[in-house]
Amino acid sequence: MSYSQAEIWIIILGLALGTYVIRFSFLGPLGRANLPAFVLRLLRYTPVAVIPGLVAPLVLWPAATGGQPDPARLLAALVATVLGMWTKNVIVAVIGGGMALYLGLYLF
Amino acid sequence: MTATTTKSAFWRGFRDGFPFILGAAPFGLLFGVLATEAGLNVAQVMSMGVLVIAGASQFTALSQMQENAPVIMVLAAALAVNMRMAMYSAALAPHLGAAPLWQRAIAAYILVDNAYAVSAVEFDRRPEQSTATKMAFYIGCAVPVWVVWYGATLTGALLGQAIPPEFALDFAVPIAFLAIVAPMLRTIAHVAAALTSMVLGLALAFLPYSSGLLIAAAVAMIVGAEIERRMGDRFK
Numbered sequence: 001m002s003y004s005q006a007e008i009w010i011i012i013l014g015l016a017l018g019t020y021v022i023r024f025s026f027l028g029p030l031g032r033a034n035l036p037a038f039v040l041r042l043l044r045y046t047p048v049a050v051i052p053g054l055v056a057p058l059v060l061w062p063a064a065t066g067g068q069p070d071p072a073r074l075l076a077a078l079v080a081t082v083l084g085m086w087t088k089n090v091i092v093a094v095i096g097g098g099m100a101l102y103l104g105l106y107l108f
Numbered sequence: 109m110t111a112t113t114t115k116s117a118f119w120r121g122f123r124d125g126f127p128f129i130l131g132a133a134p135f136g137l138l139f140g141v142l143a144t145e146a147g148l149n150v151a152q153v154m155s156m157g158v159l160v161i162a163g164a165s166q167f168t169a170l171s172q173m174q175e176n177a178p179v180i181m182v183l184a185a186a187l188a189v190n191m192r193m194a195m196y197s198a199a200l201a202p203h204l205g206a207a208p209l210w211q212r213a214i215a216a217y218i219l220v221d222n223a224y225a226v227s228a229v230e231f232d233r234r235p236e237q238s239t240a241t242k243m244a245f246y247i248g249c250a251v252p253v254w255v256v257w258y259g260a261t262l263t264g265a266l267l268g269q270a271i272p273p274e275f276a277l278d279f280a281v282p283i284a285f286l287a288i289v290a291p292m293l294r295t296i297a298h299v300a301a302a303l304t305s306m307v308l309g310l311a312l313a314f315l316p317y318s319s320g321l322l323i324a325a326a327v328a329m330i331v332g333a334e335i336e337r338r339m340g341d342r343f344k
Binding site: 001002003007008009010011012013014015016018019020022023024025026027028030031035038040041042043044045046047048049050051052053054055056057058059060061062063064072073076077080081082083084085087088089090091093094097098101102105 | 130131134146147148152155156159160162164165166168169171173174176179182183185186187188189190191192193194195196197198200201204205209212213215216217219276278279280281282283284285286287288289290291292293297298301302303304305306307308309310313320321324325326328329330331332333336337
């Protein structure tokens with residue numbers, strides 16, 4: 001990570017301010033303005049649209065192995081995803097994924 | 109009478125919101141640890157935890173920073189993750205919109221996934237409650253997670269340096285992200301959006317400044333929304 005202190009603070013304050021504006025939007029100035037149905041539909045998909053695209057390269061090309069695919073990390077990602085989909089429980093998925101990672105690092 | 113009703117609504121919210129500390133505590137802790145290991149100082153880690161209180165976007169910012177993405181791209185990706193909160197804000201407005209401005213300002217600050225989800229169910233079930241009662245319930249829901257988030261982030265920031273690289277904590281963020289997203293894959297539309305995002309995220313990873321991620325996210329949102337619309341049409 002190679003940011004100046006000023007840049008780090010800009011990131012922190014920009015994220016804080018931007019997030020607050022998003023949260024306050026309809027509770028504040030936009031009041032009871034009705035969002036068009038298609039906007040609500042788009043917003044509903046933001047987490048599932050952003051996070052997989054962010055994670056996929058981290059899973060396939062981890063920085064810790066110099067960008068080489070690593071069986072332990074692939075296994076951990078698979079276990080976390082399957083457990084999360086199956087149990088709908090975030091904590092179970094995290095713990096399962098972590099255990100798979102350590103098991104994988106030990107085995108491979 | 110009103111004071112009693114408000115008070116009991118607060119505690120009902122608190123009880124319903126309490127179990128979510130099981131989710132908030134480990135993520136706050138993990139964020140504190142990883143942000144410190146990435147090179148942020150305690151003041152910076154705590155500022156982010158306290159001012160942003162949105163785990164997924166904080167992790168997004170952190171992983172973008174570790175790739176040395178430009179400041180504007182770090183902000184764009186992290187704020188994109190939080191766009192869903194506009195939907196929460198819009199969903200709560202009919203119930204909390206009549207409250208005094210200062211209360212709505214506080215409500216906005218602590219608008220997190222679980223406070224929205226639990227309150228939306230409650231307000232749906234009992235829409236006739238007064239604004240004050242609904243606000244008390246909502247704040248009660250948010251308080252446990254809010255307080256635990258601060259404490260967990262600080263604990264993580266202080267522990268941060270002490271955890272050696274053998275623990276492979278680099279991979280805690282991808283695992284945490286997958287664990288957050290996987291339970292959201294309830295419908296075909298969600299699965300399709302996630303797959304689109306994943307495939308395009310990989311295919312466009314060569315684009316500079318993480319701009320591929322924003323394209324992937326925009327296309328994936330449209331795919332999800334469009335499939336939902338078409339599936340909906342079919343049942344009309």
